[in-house]
Amino acid sequence: MKVHALLASAVLLASPAVFAQDDLCQLNLQEIDDNMATNTATLGEPAKSQVDEYVKQARQAQQSGDTEACIAHSTKALQELKGPGSTGSGGTSGSGSGAGN
16 A cells, blocks of 8 residues: 555656546556456455445546545555455454564
8 A cells, every 4th residue: 555655646746736636546447457357366255346336436436527536436446455454444364563564
């Protein structure tokens, strides 16, 4: 997720705000497409359904010109693709000790 934050920061600093938001929305959707192509076999339910719903909402927001909503939904989809713990939704890995990262 740190990489995405750095990428988002770089995009926002390198171009005007309106274009940066459009680019971030599109970049997120492209990254989701790339990840779905490789992670579909390992992504179980209900995560796959949740990602599909976030992508659907992001694309609808993009088409209606609501870039903030597109970014929000696509970011949630990316977090879901990263696996348990990235959204704070649980998972059994990690004990809070910080070990393993």
